[in-house]
Amino acid sequence: MPRALPRCELHDLPVRAQVPVRVATWLLDRPRLGDTPSVKRFAGRLLKQPARQGVVQAQSRLGQMLCRDCGNTRDRRIGVELLRQAARAGDGHAQLELGRLYCQPRTLEPEQARHWLELAALQGHEEARVLLKRL
Incomplete structure (x- = not known):
């Protein structure tokens, strides 16, 4: 690692x-x-x-x-x-990307996805808010 x-x-x-x-x-x-x-x-x-x-x-x-x-x-x-x-x-784009990755079926980890998407949403990423509603 x-x-x-x-x-x-x-x-x-x-x-x-x-x-x-x-x-x-x-x-x-x-x-x-x-x-x-x-x-x-x-x-x-x-x-x-x-x-x-x-x-x-x-x-x-x-x-x-x-x-x-x-x-x-x-x-x-x-x-x-x-x-x-x-x-x-603190990079919002990286937080959003991690949230997207953890929402995908092959790497589905809802807790991780929620964590990173919430942080991205706090930085103003609208897509993160939309993805959070789907979780």
């Missing part, structure tokens, strides 16, 4: 260290570009080191990518751990 790293916000880093996360985020947020497998691989490589260093935004985005786009169990397990670290650090 990956070790817990100190929490680090993107804006706390020197500008040079922020660049890979900003570039990866920009690439992934482009409508057609962000859906391309080669772009996702490149963005994943850019996010890997900052995520290891504890950058919450990098952990959240890389965790989402690994959980959604990777077919193997090992990558999904790493993705869930990265999401957990980011969610514990």
